[in-house]
Amino acid sequence: MATALLQTVKLFCERDDRVLIRDLDFALQPGEVVQIEGPNGSGKTTLLRILCGLSDDFSGNILWQGAARRRVDSEFRRDTLYFGHLTGVKFSLSARENLRWILQLKGIPPHAPGLDDRIDQALSNVGLYSYEDVPVYSLSAGQKRRVALARLFVEPADLWVLDEPFTAIDRKGVTQLEGLIQAHAGRGGSVLITTHHALDLPTIRKLQLGLGRGTWQIQ
């Protein structure tokens, strides 16, 4: 069996004296889409934050391509894309400037060949054609989310960690996103996603949280 992209060993997390996750042993293979399910407050976001390194409030081990994550932290961060509730989009910058900055943060040189074309293409893919230079504060709520979603088209990453990516996105956008996720898995990338939306994907595993006292189930 190939090395899992991301693996947890006996992951344990409690919050305010409530056990959210107990002894989670879970492996995410390349090319796999895993949907994390559970009622509100069952720890979906907490788990995602732990998995991508935004929370240290856990015990147990997390392995990235077979090695302890903290040892390969810089590779891990380079190859992971996190899309959270807060999107990191700056309202006084334009969509293009936002995307450009986020890519630079990821270590893409600002003068990479064709970078501008790709950014424009990504923005038109999410339906922001002709909105590229408008300050983001004048866009609608859905469009603001779409600016951040455009990252999925340009940002290079093996692992996508998507926390409720469908919030404020219209039906057509949801279908498009599903296609995008499937294409990413087809290229050998992995996706961890939380959503209350029924995903229309052929192969998908589900990790069920919130079954009481930190128990979980993989389907």
Next chain:
Amino acid sequence: MADPIVSQPLRAVEVPSMWSGMMAIMKRDLKIAFRQRSDMVNPLFFFVMVIALFPLGIGPEPSTLQKIGPGVIWIAALLSTLLSVDSLFRQDFDDGSLELALLSPQPLFVLAFGKVIAHWLVTAIPLILVAPILSVMLYMDRDTVWVTLYSLLLGTPVLSMISAIGAALTVGLRKGGVLVAVIALPLYIPVLIFGTSAVEAAAMTLPYAGQLAYLAAFLVLALTFAPFAIGAALRISVTSQ
């Protein structure tokens, strides 16, 4: 489903250069600052106002104003730094860019350093530029004005660095306001002492190079160590929410 844009995906550099990361965040912050000018104008306005009120409150006697001038300018600079620093990481924390920064392959201290430099450029530089005019208002002579300028140029980056540590530590709290002052003020004091005493020495035509050298030493110390403290504090603030 979107068409594949270009056959080859973008690749990030194996080890991104720290310089480019710092410049990127600096440029972004400068751009944002020039679009929301209030962040820039408020500390400056505060600085000018405080200094302008002193002659009105104390009386326009040249000898008194000359005597308190250095202290007034320095205290006003210090308070206006404190006033502006709360917004330094607040917005980034609230809109999630701090999370992105934490997850970027760039070390956090590099990004923190870039942010503080940008913040200093937009809040302290205007203040340093108007300081000579205000010094003349306080009856300082020409040499003293120059020394005021030098001391502010060396001292304000130290103030920015110190207050950034406090701001980074408190950014995750709902009401951090006064806490930044409590954390940062004791650390301001050495800078304040050497800053004012440099200007006072110059006013009395005494040698002032020693005090400026001390300020320069503080600056080197702050530039070397503060970014690490700011980075670590930001990490704590984000990961423990």
